[in-house]
Amino acid sequence: MITLSTAAVKELKSLLETKNAPAGTGLRLGVQKGGCAGLSYTMQVSEAEEGDITLEQEGVSVHISPDSVEYLKGCVINYEYSLSDSGFKIVNPNASRSCGCGTSFEAKGEEGTYDPANECK
Numbered sequence: 001m002i003t004l005s006t007a008a009v010k011e012l013k014s015l016l017e018t019k020n021a022p023a024g025t026g027l028r029l030g031v032q033k034g035g036c037a038g039l040s041y042t043m044q045v046s047e048a049e050e051g052d053i054t055l056e057q058e059g060v061s062v063h064i065s066p067d068s069v070e071y072l073k074g075c076v077i078n079y080e081y082s083l084s085d086s087g088f089k090i091v092n093p094n095a096s097r098s099c100g101c102g103t104s105f106e107a108k109g110e111e112g113t114y115d116p117a118n119e120c121k
Helices: 006-018 066-072
Strands: 025-033 039-047 053-057 060-064 076-080 087-091 095-098 104-107
Touching: 006 025, 006 060, 006 076, 006 087, 025 066, 060 066
Parallel strands: 025 060
Antiparallel strands: 025 039, 039 104, 053 060, 076 087, 095 104
16 A cells, blocks of 8 residues: 655664654644645654554654545555655655645646745745
C-alpha cells in the first residue's frame, strides 16, 4: 500500500531513537482539505490512533488515518537531503498535480476544484 525508501526508513529509525519513542510509535500520515492545490498532507511522529491502518517495513511503522487511505494508496515516502528543504517527501500516484511546495496536491478525479486564491505563501 505505502512503501518507504531506504533513506526514509533510516531517517525514521533515527528520529524515533532520538526521541526515545515508545514501542508502537511511527510516522502517522493523513490528508486534509486545504493547501494551495486542494488537499494537504499531514505527517507526525506518534502512536496509532483508533481506526488507523498500521503498516510495518524494516522495523518501522507507518500509521494511516482511515479517511486518508484512498488518497495515499501506492505512495512512496522518501527522505530527501537538501540544503534548503530536507525532509520526508511523498510521491503520490493519486495526485493529478502537486503544489510547488510539495505539501499540497489535487487528487485524480477532483481536477478543477482548485481555488487559485489559496496560493502558497
